[in-house]
Every structure is written in structure tokens, then in C-alpha cells.
Amino acid sequence: MSYYTSISGLKNAQADLGVIAHNIANTETTGFKKSNASFADIVAKSAMSDPRKTQGIGATMEAITQNFTVGSVEQTGSALDIAINGDGFFATKAAKDGSMSYTRNGAMMLDSNGHIQDGSDNRLQVFAVNAEGAVTNPAPVDALVPPANGAGAELAGLTIAEDGLMTATYADGTTTAVGRVALASFASNTGLQQVGSSNWEATGLSGQAVYGEAGSGRYGSLLSGALERSNVDIAEELVGLISAQRNFQANAKAIDTATRITETIINLRS
Incomplete structure (x- = not known):
């Protein structure tokens, strides 16, 4: 024995x-x-x-x-590097099959079509907003930055505020509200399933994702130009x-x- x-x-x-x-x-x-x-x-x-x-x-x-x-935060200076100062997760949708995954890795990039994605074709999810930046639909959608505005001016830059509002600036000096970053929370984070590349998927143990805006509740505010390191x-x-x-x-x-x-x-x- x-x-x-x-x-x-x-x-x-x-x-x-x-x-x-x-x-x-x-x-x-x-x-x-x-x-x-x-x-x-x-x-x-x-x-x-x-x-x-x-x-x-x-x-x-x-x-x-x-x-x-939460891990330590490292300043990078890139506008599309985002860190969460709280307990939320970025939500991304796979362009291939539409599956949802969640991450704390905010290293994003613009693809050739104007989608904001993580480099593996998982597109960042945002709330649609009106011209004033107010959310018009609580259902998250793919973040899409128009490469040119209505006047034909090309995209010159993109900023992300602490409350998640994404604003595109164009060569003619005009600005456009693109969307507001959608953050996800779960009843039990420890029930999330690891799938690699600092991504997780929801399970029956974690509960379904509940979406909210940055700066509200437990979701936390955003820090643009920074990334969260390993804890x-x-x-x-x-x-x-x-x-x-x-x-x-x-x-x-x-x-x-x-x-x-x-x-x-x-x-x-x-």
C-alpha cells in the first residue's frame, strides 16, 4: 500500500x-x-x-x-496598445468562425480592411456609438475604423480614452467616434478555459460574458499606450x-x- x-x-x-x-x-x-x-x-x-x-x-x-x-503595466506609446485597470476582459471574435474569446492582452493592430484585431484575426469588440460618443446598441460589434472619411481624407490617427471611446482623426483635421471598447466580466473568472495566446473561452463554470463600458462597475478603466505584463x-x-x-x-x-x-x-x- x-x-x-x-x-x-x-x-x-x-x-x-x-x-x-x-x-x-x-x-x-x-x-x-x-x-x-x-x-x-x-x-x-x-x-x-x-x-x-x-x-x-x-x-x-x-x-x-x-x-x-492585475499584473504590472508597461508603457509602450502605441495608441493601439491598451491595458485594463480593473477586472474586465477584452472581447474578440474570430473572423473565421465567429467564436468568442476573451483576453487581458491589449496589443491590437489595424488590418488592411480597417478592423482592429490581435494579429491572429480575432477582431476587437466595441459598442456602436453616435456622433457624440453615446452607445446606441448594447450588443458588441467588430471594431472597424474607416480608412477615409466622407470627404475622402485619409486616416491620420486613432485615440482611445479611459472610458473606451475610440476616436479616429483624419488628414483634414476632422474626427469621428468609431465605437466604445466593450469589456466583459464573468461570474467566476477561475471557470474560464485557457485556449492559448493569453486567451480564454467562457464555460459553464465561468458563466456567460456580461458586457459593459470601461470605467463602470468592476470593468475598470483603460490605459492607452500601455500593456499589462504577466502577473x-x-x-x-x-x-x-x-x-x-x-x-x-x-x-x-x-x-x-x-x-x-x-x-x-x-x-x-x-
């Missing part, structure tokens, strides 16, 4: 090492959120078992939980790495001890 108990400890220590290694590998990944592994003990007993003599039989992985604390604390991860390594070694030693005891018993019988 001690073999199987220690093997479960080895597997858990290995999983913990994998989670920590993943965190360390993404120290410089924009918008990345670190994860923590949690474990639970395993106990086998029947209804007639004496609770004073119940023996545990190891441990199991209970969950790998993401930590959504990984490298010193904390290195300490955890040492702890997981010691845990692995201790379980391996327990297996070695059990082997020696078994050998001793066999030698006594012979």
Missing part, C-alpha cells in the same frame, strides 16, 4: 513542477495569468470503519486554479519550485524505504 501512496505523491509533485514551470516560462507573456495547483488527500473507508483507525492512501490533484490579479512573481515561483522538488524527493525516498523493508522481510523468510 505504501508504494501506491508514495506514487500518488510523486505524480502530484510532478504536476506541481509542471504548473510552476509553465508560470516561469510565461514570465514575459503579455496578459498571462499564473496558475496554482491544489491537492487533496484520499481516504478509503467503509461505513463500519473505526474513525480512529482510518488510514489515508495518498493524495490527488484537486484543481489547477488561475490567479487573475508571475519569479521569486515566488522559484521558491515553489524548490518546495515541489523537495516534495518529489521525499516521496521517492518513501518508495525507497518501502523497498528496503520489503527486501528485509524477504531475506528473513529465506
Whole structure:
């Protein structure tokens, strides 16, 4: 029995090492959120078992939980780099199949058609606005910046305010309100499913996305010309790495001890 108990400890220590290694590998990944592994003990007993003599039989992985604390903000100077000063997420829609994903990575760019997207053809979602910048429809749509205004003047620049209002400036000096960045929130952020590239998808555990404007409620305001860095604390991860390594070694030693005891018993019988 001690073999199987220690093997479960080895597997858990290995999983913990994998989670920590993943965190360390993404120290410089924009918008990345670190994860923590949690474990639970395993106990086998029947209804007639004496609770004073119940023996545990190891441990199991209970969950790998993401930590959504806000990372440090780095100034970049690019108008289409956006950081969220709060708990919201940027919403993006895949041009290929229309699937929705959510991210804290605000590194956006303009494509040849004027869509604001993340470089993987996932288009940023905004609320449609009128000429005064007031939202006219609560349903998010693709962010589209006209390459020229009605007079034929070419796009000269784009600004994004703290409240998410996107304003395009044209060569003739006129400005046009393009839209207001739509931010998403969830009942449980830890229920979101990681899909890579600092993107998440909604699940039954997270609940469906609830959209709102920047600067209201828990969504947070926007910082243009800045990006949110990973929230990984490298010193904390290195300490955890040492702890997981010691845990692995201790379980391996327990297996070695059990082997020696078994050998001793066999030698006594012979």
C-alpha cells in the first residue's frame, strides 16, 4: 500500500513542477495569468470503519486554479496598445468562425480592411456609438475604423480614452467616434478555459460574458499606450519550485524505504 501512496505523491509533485514551470516560462507573456495547483488527500473507508483507525492512501490533484490579479503595466506609446485597470476582459471574435474569446492582452493592430484585431484575426469588440460618443446598441460589434472619411481624407490617427471611446482623426483635421471598447466580466473568472495566446473561452463554470463600458462597475478603466505584463512573481515561483522538488524527493525516498523493508522481510523468510 505504501508504494501506491508514495506514487500518488510523486505524480502530484510532478504536476506541481509542471504548473510552476509553465508560470516561469510565461514570465514575459503579455496578459498571462499564473496558475496554482491544489491537492487533496484520499481516504478509503467503509461505513463500519473505526474513525480512529482510518488510514489515508495518498493524495490527488484537486484543481489547477488561475490567479487573475492585475499584473504590472508597461508603457509602450502605441495608441493601439491598451491595458485594463480593473477586472474586465477584452472581447474578440474570430473572423473565421465567429467564436468568442476573451483576453487581458491589449496589443491590437489595424488590418488592411480597417478592423482592429490581435494579429491572429480575432477582431476587437466595441459598442456602436453616435456622433457624440453615446452607445446606441448594447450588443458588441467588430471594431472597424474607416480608412477615409466622407470627404475622402485619409486616416491620420486613432485615440482611445479611459472610458473606451475610440476616436479616429483624419488628414483634414476632422474626427469621428468609431465605437466604445466593450469589456466583459464573468461570474467566476477561475471557470474560464485557457485556449492559448493569453486567451480564454467562457464555460459553464465561468458563466456567460456580461458586457459593459470601461470605467463602470468592476470593468475598470483603460490605459492607452500601455500593456499589462504577466502577473508571475519569479521569486515566488522559484521558491515553489524548490518546495515541489523537495516534495518529489521525499516521496521517492518513501518508495525507497518501502523497498528496503520489503527486501528485509524477504531475506528473513529465506
